[in-house]
Amino acid sequence: MSGLHTVAKLAGVSKSTVSRVINNEYGVKASTKEKVQKAIVECGYMANQVARDLKSQKTNLIGVIAPRISSNAVSLGLEGMADIFEQAGKHLLLANTLQNNEKEIEYIMRFNQRRVEGILLFATHLDTPLIEAINHSTVPIVLIGQDGSLFNIPSIIHDDIRVGFSAGMRLIEAGAKNIGFIGVHSQDAAVDGARYQGLVQALQHAKQVAPLFHSHGEFTIESGYQQTKKLLMEWPQLDALFCATDRIAIGAMRAITEINKVPGKDIKVLGVGNDELGQVCTPSLSTFNYAFTLSGKKSALMLLDLIENKNAEVSKLVLSFDAIERGSC
């Protein structure tokens, strides 16, 4: 717990010499080097990264802001970015906002004060205060999950419109006539907005103008269950459900089973995300694979590029998906 100073005194040399030994620089006599190294061991010297960061004006710190660490998209994304940053020698500063919009903004500022080199933000919405906070940031910020390109914010998103379109086409091909959509908060332009929009486009393209039911809920199995129960009561002719996430879809299947209908037969069900839950439930859930680990890696790489290459252009990366056909459609 002693600084350079202590080592220097102990070895009978100056701080500069000790520093040179530590950083393995040229121009140190073998005998002094040895003397210094002995002193370092003797007083248990450990470099102080805080001081180094201040002197070098470089922290090797990256901030990550997430709405809920334990969600599939975030925990897998985190793992992907951790991998890239580990290789790049960066450390991760993590904040869990629990979907508190003010905390999101607060952490952008706090991370700026800590002089992180960049920030990755898992976003579930994109309103004016947030956009302003992002614009005020001194360091680059990459958005994950929402499209910020309209506001010139670098973003990594999944192809949510096309996934909605694909889902719609698949349900129509399977003979669906009355399709319902169960989404999340209306603020969520990606998961709620875009996926629904794609579904609408599919129906238009197929010239099928059945009344579409758009229900809003949360990212949970329970919410999917409740929304579906309500929907089934109000709209008994329903024969297909596109759910914004797999968890919602699993809740939906539970509700369907409860009224003695068979998911995948009486009512087709599609989810999005390829959550492991969909593999083990009965019937297994047909869905679309979103490569969350990859999105984490890609966002990390994009951020690194923005950090290293000051005038890298702001870009948007749209990740594709794979259809996974299982029992529910």
Place this chain on the structure above:
Amino acid sequence: MSGLHTVAKLAGVSKSTVSRVINNEYGVKASTKEKVQKAIVECGYMANQVARDLKSQKTNLIGVIAPRISSNAVSLGLEGMADIFEQAGKHLLLANTLQNNEKEIEYIMRFNQRRVEGILLFATHLDTPLIEAINHSTVPIVLIGQDGSLFNIPSIIHDDIRVGFSAGMRLIEAGAKNIGFIGVHSQDAAVDGARYQGLVQALQHAKQVAPLFHSHGEFTIESGYQQTKKLLMEWPQLDALFCATDRIAIGAMRAITEINKVPGKDIKVLGVGNDELGQVCTPSLSTFNYAFTLSGKKSALMLLDLIENKNAEVSKLVLSFDAIERGSC
């Protein structure tokens, strides 16, 4: 992006005065205060936390080392600790080791260099190099998931022996005669060692000395499936399986179903952890609920105590569990 110095020049005062204004200290004339505040806004001053940390010898940083962020135990635990640390004004530095033992040790050192105030370590093993690294740490370290009390390391663990005992008793009560255990790496004293040990104790207590089969694998569904397939071939009379984790148990049920036996009827299955997967699979998985979010919170509180209270005594906290009876036993 300018420092105190710039603000001071702009306002025509000294750095100290600016510092006093920023920290809202007494003894600044109202007129100067105003002048300084205007200057701060004008040049977009933002405090440099790195410099502050160096001067105050306090970082408000906590290091967290995990073997796999995306696992249930870790992501929920992370969420619990994030909650506590958020309230305590601490920031989280996160490392994902991917079960690489050297990385674990490397990060203990790197976090010490960064002058974190303490470290939380999700452990899957506890060998000599790791114990040494922990002992060399300048800052307190709390172990999560493994019992380090023998080596005087503060630990939060689940009652793994008793869970094994409970599982054994339950299987015996259900009429099981030939019980198999599917564990993980033999290095893992908690998940593999203790849970097995508890099972053995139950069998001894019930004076049932059937040959116990102890198989080693990984934390995955696939591994559970493979191990069970092998086990069923070698030991056809098997009528009960205690699995070290829920994922393993789900793989086991798949293997059982594949040979046209019915999990929960022909072969009883028990898991540990109460993973959501166990709720949706068929038959639903009987298991034991481990409060991972709570373990995260408790470990955070224990660490905070060790940080604030220099001579807080090293303690071990054993968290209990609840039995969850579902379809598989």
Place this chain on the structure above:
DNA sequence: CTATAACTTTTTATCGATATAAGTTGTTGT
């Protein structure tokens, strides 16, 4: 109207490291 208290502000030192400039040896060439 000065002495002293009370208030405000500046100066200086410090946290721990490192880059640069300046200083001290020692060696070689002529």
Place this chain on the structure above:
DNA sequence: ACAACAACTTATATCGATAAAAAGTTATAG
């Protein structure tokens, strides 16, 4: 033997903030 140069080492300034000491003002009392 003395200049020129190489090889080491030390001294000083800096990163950006803050605490403590010193200095400068203003206000109040005697």
